[in-house]
Amino acid sequence: MFRIRFHGRGGQGMKTASRILGSAFFLAGYEVQDAPRYGAERRGAPIFAYVRADHCAINERGIIRHPDLVVVADDTLVGMPAAGVTEGVNENTLLLINSHESARTWARRLNTRARILILTAMDEVEDRAELPYIGSRCAAAAAVLCGVISRDLLLAALNEELAHLPDEVVKKNRDTAVDVFENMAGEVGLVSQGGQQTANDYVRPAWITLPFESAEISNLAVHAGATSVLVRTGLWRTMRPVIDYDKCNGCWWICSTYCPDGTIDVGADGFPQIDYQHCKGCLVCVAQCPPHAIASISEQLAREQENEVAS
């Protein structure tokens, strides 16, 4: 059985990728399951979708614990516990990461024996939530790596799943997929299928694994108020609002009132401060600031600059 997990951010089209791949498997004569993980499909938030495909009936249900192939659309997710990218990854797993860094760097960083491939790097975009055609790229790459789906079947599935989009958008997605098939010709069929698992083989886990978080989060006081502040929704952000205090006129805190998440408080000095641990990067403050004192910059870039300053 092929077990494939797609990781991305809401808006990058991983649900669509899973559907395209699932339909392609189906057209190739497979029994298929494809589904996004439901619950937090928020723009910028980590999401995943999965596909199972086999020549016989699939009795497995739910989230894929031990994937044969993990496709990561956005490499900033890899280090994020909540995204669960490396969950269940072992030496039989193939990890495909969209990244500007090399496979070797990632192997060392993750300290893993899983095979790692880099999805031919794309041009950097300012807003990571809008990587162009990344869904189709990931679906096509997964199809190549599984090795049992022809280019034409993938394109047929793509047409079916994107039928509601304008023709020129579908065409660009098709071109992207064709491009992937050409560029990855040397990597056909690298995924090894995992064996069938039945309910009889199920071993009850000795404990429940939770993503590793600090004690403060894993062990919080459940009766306390406003515990949601422990959830770092700042990780969703792909664009960062930055206040230029030379331009900020300490108005009647419009940004603080309009921020849907209440992440902007006004200090004793009368000037607003953004809580980057929780700001989701909606940029309503940027759009509403009367003296245009708030600008947005790429989160990716901002983090790289911070790292440079730190080192």
Place this chain on the structure above:
Amino acid sequence: MTRQSTLHFHRMKDMPSSHLLGTGTPMCAGCGGLETLHTLYDILGDKTVFVNAAGCMTLLSVYPFTPFRGGWLYTAMASAPAGAQGVRDAVDILLQKHKLQADEDVEVVVITGDGAAYGMGLSATSAAMDRKLDFIYLCYDNEGYGNTGQQYSAATPHAAITSTSKGSRGYPGYKKDLFSIWAAHNPAYVATVIAAEPLDLAKKIEKLQSLSGPRMLISLAPCPTGWDYDPQLSVEIGRLAVQTGVWPLKEFIDGELRHTRVPKQRKPVDEYLKLQGRFRHLFEPRYDSGAIAEIQARIDEYWARVVS
């Protein structure tokens, strides 16, 4: 501590500058409903119990995390007002038995989406108003079943594309006039609000605090995910909803209807529609003058009645 007696909202500077609702909720970036809720919570204070019907905002309190500082109760989609009755009764009994002191009294607040308010929860709401239940009801109206992928609801406006009205003309029905249906019950207070007009919102919340009985709010909640627009436009779109007359700001109190904001020069509805992906088919591949004229005519007809 409730701050109800000290706040008076005359100008934007009176708006709260720090916020009671915890950050880190799973609501989408740019959520127009959350914007209304955090203002409501700032003004009502922490002596509140929220009763939440199934919908987007059910995800606010996912164990073990909650953004609230007090109680929160989750009910099935149709029964939030019944849940509120239970909480109200329990608190009243505890007060009567002096197990709670008068200063420990709480305000019971129902929050539901439009799916529950306009549709399956309407009968429970009607019954709660009949019983003159002392509660506040906030409907965050994003004009569809947003939490499950924006299927159309009874609040969906004409011609909007939803995941269950994908045809070239969008949703064939018309948005239900819930305000009038609620007002027909003659509750203590009914108002429409929007977070993009924070002062109007704050004044209405302040007003309903001084009343008892059923106090009903419908907040249009611009929804980047369901309406398909860039999240940073949430406030802009909300403001346009008011300026084009799509979303009249009004209140109903003591049997009288009053518009709290009458746009002097209404902007053409195009300006509101064209920013949203759910109406893109009215502008591309060509301008659908017939459909847009019909939407405009309905708005004009509404305001002609108001002004006369």
